[in-house]
Amino acid sequence: MRIGILTGGGDCPGLNAAIRGITRAALDQYGSTVVGFHDGWRGLLTDSHREMSGGQRLDRILPRGGTILGTARVNPERLRAGLGDIRATLERNRIDALIPIGGEGTLKAARWLSDEGVPVVGVPKTIDNDIGGTDYTFGFDTAVSIATDAMDRLHTTAESHRRVMLVEVMGRHTGWIALRSGIATGAHIITIPEDPFDIDEICGLIRARFGRGDRHVIGVIAEGSVPRAGSGMALRDGGVDEYGHEIFTGVAAQMAPLIERDAGVEVRTTVLGYIQRGGTPSSYDRVLASRLGAHAARAVHDGAFGTMAAVRGTRMTLTPLADAVCELKTVPLELYREARIFFG
Ligand SMILES: Nc1ncnc2c1ncn2[C@@H]1O[C@H](COP(=O)(O)OP(=O)(O)O)[C@@H](O)[C@H]1O
Ligand SMILES: O=P(O)(O)OC[C@H]1O[C@](O)(COP(=O)(O)O)[C@@H](O)[C@@H]1O
Ligand SMILES: [Mg+2]
Numbered sequence: 001m002r003i004g005i006l007t008g009g010g011d012c013p014g015l016n017a018a019i020r021g022i023t024r025a026a027l028d029q030y031g032s033t034v035v036g037f038h039d040g041w042r043g044l045l046t047d048s049h050r051e052m053s054g055g056q057r058l059d060r061i062l063p064r065g066g067t068i069l070g071t072a073r074v075n076p077e078r079l080r081a082g083l084g085d086i087r088a089t090l091e092r093n094r095i096d097a098l099i100p101i102g103g104e105g106t107l108k109a110a111r112w113l114s115d116e117g118v119p120v121v122g123v124p125k126t127i128d129n130d131i132g133g134t135d136y137t138f139g140f141d142t143a144v145s146i147a148t149d150a151m152d153r154l155h156t157t158a159e160s161h162r163r164v165m166l167v168e169v170m171g172r173h174t175g176w177i178a179l180r181s182g183i184a185t186g187a188h189i190i191t192i193p194e195d196p197f198d199i200d201e202i203c204g205l206i207r208a209r210f211g212r213g214d215r216h217v218i219g220v221i222a223e224g225s226v227p228r229a230g231s232g233m234a235l236r237d238g239g240v241d242e243y244g245h246e247i248f249t250g251v252a253a254q255m256a257p258l259i260e261r262d263a264g265v266e267v268r269t270t271v272l273g274y275i276q277r278g279g280t281p282s283s284y285d286r287v288l289a290s291r292l293g294a295h296a297a298r299a300v301h302d303g304a305f306g307t308m309a310a311v312r313g314t315r316m317t318l319t320p321l322a323d324a325v326c327e328l329k330t331v332p333l334e335l336y337r338e339a340r341i342f343f344g
């Protein structure tokens with residue numbers, strides 16, 4: 001077989017391990033060849049690609065962050081309008097099956113291509129861990145470790161200065177990174193997009209902590225957090241970018257002056273940003289990405305198209321793409337309530 005692969009959406013640690021997993025399995029186990037398309041779906045629209053070869057060169061990419069194929073976002077309408085170009089690229093390169101590695105956006109496009117008759121098997125990736133049909137996505141474990149390390153450091157400086165430290169972490173639609181890193185570091189407040197926050201409640205909690213003699217507060221704020229309607233705070237509207245994503249206006253920075261005024265304490269804001277996505281993957285993410293990649297290679301050779309490689313417990317499985325993209329995997333509210341035990 002000739003298998004096309006691509007990495008789409010935001011990069012994350014483990015993409016290279018997944019590329020290696022697919023390529024090593026396809027080449028060594030099935031004698032197939034692999035063609036890597038550059039910069040996500042853009043590489044299929046413009047036919048920009050490279051032939052992948054196995055051996056030592058691929059072994060060295062296992063621990064490397066980012067993606068050797070490059071990634072990009074393409075306006076979904078432009079992608080749909082380019083179906084003819086995509087088909088032409090696949091035919092010109094004699095591609096028998098496509099393995100897109102991506103988040104919920106890339107996998108929606110994969111599902112659409114599958115519905116159009118293209119043989120597709122997806123591989124889930126994202127630091128946000130918000131893809132349905134799989135217990136975990138690679139990138140998440142590394143991002144949580146980076147956020148945990150950062151917050152451990154912020155505790156000591158906040159305590160020294162008697163400050164509130166708001167730490168904004170990634171999580172566009174879901175609070176998985178905020179929840180996991182917040183619990184791990186003993187954060188006093190965690191806000192997640194799934195449960196709009198009440199700024200008065202947060203201020204009350206901060207006043208109570210300082211009132212009983214505590215010297216600092218760490219608040220972990222998922223970037224997609226929103227204030228509860230009618231709760232005395234409204235976020236600035238940033239509109240939507242050309243790819244259809246909401247443009248964030250900095251929720252933590254907008255909370256800070258309200259807390260300073262109400263609680264009469266100094267507030268500092270740290271936005272962890274792209275640090276969470278860069279650099280070498282954790283051992284967990286390397287293993288998960290390698291296994292998902294090899295499993296996807298196996299699935300295309302079995303003809304199991306229209307599916308996504310997934311992990312359930314410790315087992316590799318296949319989930320129908322339609323099930324994987326029908327809804328985001330959000331943080332269950334009972335899990336968030338469990339975390340609230342440690343607030344304050
Ligand atoms: N509903 C959709 N239909 C077709 N293509 C889509 C759709 N949603 C996203 N895409 C394509 O997938 C790309 C990656 O999606 P995005 O959400 O940016 O990243 P991720 O795959 O990491 O979630 C988009 O830039 C777009 O080209
Ligand atoms: O790279 P961009 O376009 O600034 O996107 C940032 C977004 O990408 C992410 O890092 C990961 O999201 P995806 O995996 O869905 O691409 C989000 O946490 C963040 O909101
Ligand atoms: Mg996305």
